[in-house]
Amino acid sequence: MTTYYYILASQKFLTEDEPLAEVFKERTSHYAKQSQEIDFWLVKQPAFLDAPALADAKAQCPQPAAAIVSTNPQFITWLKLRLEFVLTGDFDAPSEAIPDALASLVTA
Numbered sequence: 313m314t315t316y317y318y319i320l321a322s323q324k325f326l327t328e329d330e331p332l333a334e335v336f337k338e339r340t341s342h343y344a345k346q347s348q349e350i351d352f353w354l355v356k357q358p359a360f361l362d363a364p365a366l367a368d369a370k371a372q373c374p375q376p377a378a379a380i381v382s383t384n385p386q387f388i389t390w391l392k393l394r395l396e397f398v399l400t401g402d403f404d405a406p407s408e409a410i411p412d413a414l415a416s417l418v419t420a
Contacts (some may be wrong), residue, residue: 314405316360317388318381319398322374323356330395332380339387352382363409369401 326332332354343350358379361370370377382388385402392400403410 313407314383315385315402316381316383316405317385317400317402318358318379319388319391319395319400320358320361320369320373320377320379321395321398323376323378325374325397326354326378326380326395327356335391335394351384352380352387355379355381360403360405360410363403365409366401366403369399372399 336352336354339352340350356378357376358381360366360381361373361377361379380388380391388400392398
């Protein structure tokens with residue numbers, strides 16, 4: 313089982329209001345220098361929010377939602393500090409509620 317960490321906000325906020333392309337470019341460059349695999353994804357209308365355990369997070373977030381998901385909790389903490397107006401959380405997958413994490417990252 314893997315723990316995935318996320319920040320959640322409205323899709324407009326994450327994709328239009330914030331300069332995520334610059335953040336992702338810097339992070340990708342850093343990972344390349346470290347010979348590290350990419351461990352973060354931008355997910356529009358994340359299907360994992362349909363899990364009953366994440367109903368509160370979904371209810372608090374303006375729709376349509378978007379998330380940045382990572383297996384690196386420090387990256388998500390850094391993004392939370394940088395972006396400020398986002399929700400954070402985590403989930404374990406695969407689980408009964410989220411059987412296949414990678415499939416759940418894809419929109420429903």
